[in-house]
């Protein structure tokens with residue numbers, strides 16, 4: 001696949017140092033990154049830093065002898081996206097008023113690429129009516145503006161104006177660069193573990209970090225779907241653009257899944273739901289008195305099995321995950337049949353590079369007609385895109401519609 005090109009435009013604000021991490025992440029995401037800086041930006045971080053990180057020449061002088069005369073036109077027309085991060089009040093004003101008085105501002109005027117502006121400045125400057133009006137003008141012209149974060153600013157003030165974290169800017173860039181092939185779909189995704197309380201301070205849970213389910217949710221949003229994410233407790237930030245439904249226990253997850261299932265034409269269950277919960281939750285902390293203790297457990301509802309049983313009333317493509325430590329294929333096939341699924345994604349969770357907590361996964365897709373497809377070891381982001389490709393193919397083949405289910 002052709003690699004996409006991004007121009008990172010850096011203007012003169014203290015948050016310019018964060019642009020170094022942004023460039024690193026964009027390069028890691030296999031994008032071709034070129035950096036243009038304003039003169040003031042070079043007072044904060046040297047062009048050499050960005051040259052080393054991007055592997056490309058950095059431009060900050062309109063009359064740079066190293067490039068070609070038309071670079072300020074070519075860059076914005078050959079790339080797919082321009083990210084201005086940080087964007088100062090001054091640069092936002094120039095963009096709103098069509099002023100091109102250096103390489104970067106001229107590049108933006110001539111650009112055919114999509115543009116993402118990431119404002120970063122003192123809170124009073126950000127709230128100034130002139131700055132707000134300029135941002136409104138940019139939005140009305142189809143330029144994407146990423147809201148700055150709230151909190152402590154470099155000047156000591158508290159308020160809006162912080163440059164969002166590089167990972168958040170990267171995610172927004174991915175959204176703008178992605179084909180919207182899932183537009184029109186509404187996808188319910190479950191992620192993370194459930195916790196089943198024993199007493200007010202103890203619980204039973206499992207090793208799910210939520211990474212797999214959250215990667216699915218982010219990829220689906222990027223590709224234009226509406227996404228409801230029902231998540232057990234994880235240390236992850238809810239992805240931008242999802243309807244986020246936090247759950248703790250399997251019972252809560254069950255309720256939230258069924259409350260949100262209507263209108264969803266795709267359901268993907270990556271959550272690791274506790275199969276059992278303590279029969280009783282003690283009202284007070286259980287004291288260390290007896291030499292041994294027994295815990296009586298009872299079965300939790302099987303959310304996916306219930307979705308499968310009631311599928312006729314709510315036609316959808318139903319996808320489960322199978323977490324196995326032995327007989328991966330045979331066990332996953334049994335779950336596919338028993339739970340009336342269209343596809344199951346099987347992962348061997350005894351591996352150190354797949355399943356729980358890792359950033360990578362090794363999966364097999366098993367379909368209703370018995371087909372099995374093996375994927376190579378990939379990052380969870382890549383697995384998520386592959387799962388969604390296969391789900392899209394099933395939808396195009398008529399699965400999930402009343403007649404196909």
Ligand code: PMT
Nearest residue numbers: 208209210211212272273302303304320321322323356357
């Ligand atoms: O969160 P990570 O750290 O990134 O790890 C990812 C993962 C290993 C959790 C994920 O890839 C995965 O395998 N998820 C399914 C885990 C699991 O519970 O598998 P299972 O084989 O026990 O269950 C089969 C299917 O039934 C799953 O889709 C599960 O969500 C569903 N289920 C299970 C029990 C239950 N009571 N209700 C359910 O809906």
